[in-house]
Structure formats: C-alpha cells, structure tokens
Amino acid sequence: MATSMTKCQNCSKLANRCFYRLFSTSISQNAYANHTKESEKKTHFGFETVTEAEKEEKVYKVFRNVADKYDLMNDAMSGGIHRLWKDHFIRRMSPRPGTKLLDVAGGTGDIAFRFLNYVRSQSDFNSLTALQTSTEQGVDINEDENSQVSGRSRDCHVTVCDINQSMLEVGMNRATQSGITSGISWLKGNAECLPIEDNSFDVYTIAFGIRNCTHIDKVVEEAYRVLRPGGRFMCLEFSHVSNPLLRSVYDEYSFQVIPVLGQILAADWDSYQYLVESIRQFQNQEDFKRIIRTCGFRAVTYENLTFGVVAIHSGFKL
Amino acid sequence: MALPMKRLAENATKLMKHWTSPSATACTRFYCQQAENGDVAAAKPFDTTLLKVLVCPVSKQPLRYDQTNNELISDSLGVAYPIRNGIPNLVPQDGRILDTQIPGAKPT
Incomplete structure (x- = not known):
C-alpha cells in the first residue's frame, strides 16, 4: 500500500516536473492545465464511455489479465487464421537482411519471431544458392568469406515494444523456448510517447494493437518520428466488413461466441467483450488511411484480408 | 441471452479447471505478478x-x-x-x- 501511494505521489510529481522543466513558467502552466484537461476528455472503452486516463488503465488491466492465455485465445477465436494473417503481413513486408524493425504493441512476439525467421531463412537460401552456383562454375569460395557474408546477411534486429510487462515476459519466455537468443530486444514503452530516438528504424509495425491506444494520431506521429527517411509503417488491425450479410454473421460470431470462449478458456468474459467492442469502435479502412496520410506518410495503401475482417495499412516516410 | 450464456460459461470454466494443467498457467501468472511487484529474484541482464x-x-x-x-x-x-x-x-x-x-x- 505504501509503495503504491509512493508511486502515485511520484507520478504526479513527475508529471509536474516534466512540464515545468520543459517549458517557460506561463507556457508550462498552460501546458500542464491542458494536459490535465486532456486526460479528463471522454473516449470509448469498447462501448463504454470513459475518460482518457481511465482508458489507458483499463486497457493495461485487460492485457495483464489475458497475457498468459493470449496466444491460446488467438487460436481459438480465429480458428488459427490469425497465423495466416500474420504470415501474409510479413510477406507483404518482405524484409531484407540488415533490416531494423520496431514492433510496437508486439507483446508476445508473434510478428517479431516471424520477421526473424523470414530474414534468416532468406539469407540461408541465398548463401546456399551462391555456394551451389560457385561450385557449378568451378570457382573456389573461401570458407571464411562465405561465413562472413552469410553472417552479415543474417544480421537483422527487432525491438519489441509493449506497454504491458506481462505480455513482454510471455514473449521472452517464448523466445527462450524457441531457441531465439539473438537479434531481439524487449522494451516497455507507450506507443504515444516512444522512448526511441528519431530516425532509428527501417520498419515500424503494430499488429492488433493500435485500436487499443487512446490517441491513434499520436501513435502514428510517433511512428513517423522514429522511422528513418524511406522507412515503412505497417499496421495489421481488425477493420470493417462492408458486405452486409457477411457483417451480420461476423457480428453474431463476435458477440455471441468470443466472450463465451474467453470465459471458458481464460475465465475472463469482460476482457474479451471489450476486445470485440473495440473492433467496432476503430476507424474503417479509409478513415484510418486518412489519419496515416495526415501524419506525413506517403504512398499510403491498404489491403483487406478475409473480406475486410482484417486490413493491412502501409505508408512510407518520404 | 447474454446473462444465461455467461452463467453457463462460468460453470464450464469450473469443469475446465479439473482438466487443464495448472502448473504452467500458475507459474506464468506467478512470474508475471512477481514482475509487476518488482520482486523477480533472478532478473535477466539488460541488453x-x-x-x-x-x-x-x-x-x-x-x-x-x-x-x-x-x-x-x-x-x-x-x-x-x-x-x-x-x-x-x-x-x-x-x-x-x-x-x-x-x-x-x-x-x-
């Protein structure tokens, strides 16, 4: 209790200190007042109306509760289709050796592990092909040179950033169990204020996470900031089904089946009720594309998967 | 419709607890809770x-x-x-x- 009280006092002191140090007195007072007002603004948490400050806490609790059953529930809710969506997402990215990826809201590591496996398998294939070609042509390959080249080509790195410690630790455990010991780092951070330097990464991904953020425009602005010029923003997220018949079937499945699965498999009806409601509250494909473009990205496109149940949005920092 | 389904699901959950292995779930939940409290003894090194x-x-x-x-x-x-x-x-x-x-x- 004392520790949580100390933390609460520290948080409010930190908020005060941050704004007073960053701005002049009059501006900082206005900035702090505006910050306080903003946190009292209303937003949605699923179909419920809450303050923005409440939403962040509620979302945090949802993912803390579901962390240890997250992967199981993904398989159960989608019948395993989420794996195909994520595989397609990585193929669309087509990362090359040497790519530095920032995977935000990456929690349990699904995108990160696929990224590493994709790049490394491509590198291994290229090395094998080069060796075979040189053998056919009768050209001697220095073994040291070949291993150095293959080592460089396998060099890619992913930083997984999530606001939830529980989700990250599940991801770390999965990495250990899969034998992934290099090329991946874990970071707890808020997508709306990333602790990342400008122009640091080649690709930014956020998969099934952005709809849980309070200020989507701030998330996309931060993505723009941390990408290097020419870098790519990619988002995989639930979206809107335009066909009325398919939409009614999808809605029935979402609201009648998924919370039941959540209760049976994870003993948590409310978290999965929130998750299906949050999908309906998120922008449709065109509106989200507009947000991405407004934040500075160019060549913004989207691709519907499974009749629009899921969409991949992509943009470049040009 | 939703409330009876919720009660049915809660009863099903009680049955599931007899069949699912509690060790991995309990271990992960304990591990996460300890991490939340900052009490993890064997901390992994910082990269x-x-x-x-x-x-x-x-x-x-x-x-x-x-x-x-x-x-x-x-x-x-x-x-x-x-x-x-x-x-x-x-x-x-x-x-x-x-x-x-x-x-x-x-x-x-």
Whole structure:
C-alpha cells in the first residue's frame, strides 16, 4: 500500500516536473492545465464511455489479465487464421537482411519471431544458392568469406515494444523456448510517447494493437518520428466488413461466441467483450488511411484480408 | 441471452479447471505478478546495445545506464526508469524522481 501511494505521489510529481522543466513558467502552466484537461476528455472503452486516463488503465488491466492465455485465445477465436494473417503481413513486408524493425504493441512476439525467421531463412537460401552456383562454375569460395557474408546477411534486429510487462515476459519466455537468443530486444514503452530516438528504424509495425491506444494520431506521429527517411509503417488491425450479410454473421460470431470462449478458456468474459467492442469502435479502412496520410506518410495503401475482417495499412516516410 | 450464456460459461470454466494443467498457467501468472511487484529474484541482464536508440520518453534526451541500481537515468529531467527482468520500463509513469529515496531503502 505504501509503495503504491509512493508511486502515485511520484507520478504526479513527475508529471509536474516534466512540464515545468520543459517549458517557460506561463507556457508550462498552460501546458500542464491542458494536459490535465486532456486526460479528463471522454473516449470509448469498447462501448463504454470513459475518460482518457481511465482508458489507458483499463486497457493495461485487460492485457495483464489475458497475457498468459493470449496466444491460446488467438487460436481459438480465429480458428488459427490469425497465423495466416500474420504470415501474409510479413510477406507483404518482405524484409531484407540488415533490416531494423520496431514492433510496437508486439507483446508476445508473434510478428517479431516471424520477421526473424523470414530474414534468416532468406539469407540461408541465398548463401546456399551462391555456394551451389560457385561450385557449378568451378570457382573456389573461401570458407571464411562465405561465413562472413552469410553472417552479415543474417544480421537483422527487432525491438519489441509493449506497454504491458506481462505480455513482454510471455514473449521472452517464448523466445527462450524457441531457441531465439539473438537479434531481439524487449522494451516497455507507450506507443504515444516512444522512448526511441528519431530516425532509428527501417520498419515500424503494430499488429492488433493500435485500436487499443487512446490517441491513434499520436501513435502514428510517433511512428513517423522514429522511422528513418524511406522507412515503412505497417499496421495489421481488425477493420470493417462492408458486405452486409457477411457483417451480420461476423457480428453474431463476435458477440455471441468470443466472450463465451474467453470465459471458458481464460475465465475472463469482460476482457474479451471489450476486445470485440473495440473492433467496432476503430476507424474503417479509409478513415484510418486518412489519419496515416495526415501524419506525413506517403504512398499510403491498404489491403483487406478475409473480406475486410482484417486490413493491412502501409505508408512510407518520404 | 447474454446473462444465461455467461452463467453457463462460468460453470464450464469450473469443469475446465479439473482438466487443464495448472502448473504452467500458475507459474506464468506467478512470474508475471512477481514482475509487476518488482520482486523477480533472478532478473535477466539488460541488453546494453539498446542504449544506442533509447531516449527518455518525455524529454527525448539520451539515457545513462546506472548498473548499481539497475536503472536508466534521464539527467535532463532528473528521473530514473527501472529495469525489470532485463526489460527497461520507459513508460513515463514508471519514472522515479531522483530526489526521492529508492523504495525500500532505509533512511539515513
């Protein structure tokens, strides 16, 4: 209790200190007042109306509760289709050796592990092909040179950033169990204020996470900031089904089946009720594309998967 | 419709608990809860290569690694961010203002 009280006092002191140090007195007072007002603004948490400050806490609790059953529930809710969506997402990215990826809201590591496996398998294939070609042509390959080249080509790195410690630790455990010991780092951070330097990464991904953020425009602005010029923003997220018949079937499945699965498999009806409601509250494909473009990205496109149940949005920092 | 289904699902959950293995779930839940409390004894080491890209989430200035207290220090703001189980916690609310004592430390 004392520790949580100390933390609460520290948080409010930190908020005060941050704004007073960053701005002049009059501006900082206005900035702090505006910050306080903003946190009292209303937003949605699923179909419920809450303050923005409440939403962040509620979302945090949802993912803390579901962390240890997250992967199981993904398989159960989608019948395993989420794996195909994520595989397609990585193929669309087509990362090359040497790519530095920032995977935000990456929690349990699904995108990160696929990224590493994709790049490394491509590198291994290229090395094998080069060796075979040189053998056919009768050209001697220095073994040291070949291993150095293959080592460089396998060099890619992913930083997984999530606001939830529980989700990250599940991801770390999965990495250990899969034998992934290099090329991946874990970071707890808020997508709306990333602790990342400008122009640091080649690709930014956020998969099934952005709809849980309070200020989507701030998330996309931060993505723009941390990408290097020419870098790519990619988002995989639930979206809107335009066909009325398919939409009614999808809605029935979402609201009648998924919370039941959540209760049976994870003993948590409310978290999965929130998750299906949050999908309906998120922008449709065109509106989200507009947000991405407004934040500075160019060549913004989207691709519907499974009749629009899921969409991949992509943009470049040009 | 929703309320009877919820009760049915709750009863089904009780049955599931007899069939599912509790050890892995309990272990992970314990591990996560301990991490939340900051009491993980065997913490994984911090990956110092991250320092090349990490900055303070508020000031966007570079961070300094304090190995003694296992924290990342923002000298520009006078704030320390903890590292829990090798994971730097760089959400602004995780910061500790440096003129306060470390939680649990005895006053001099």
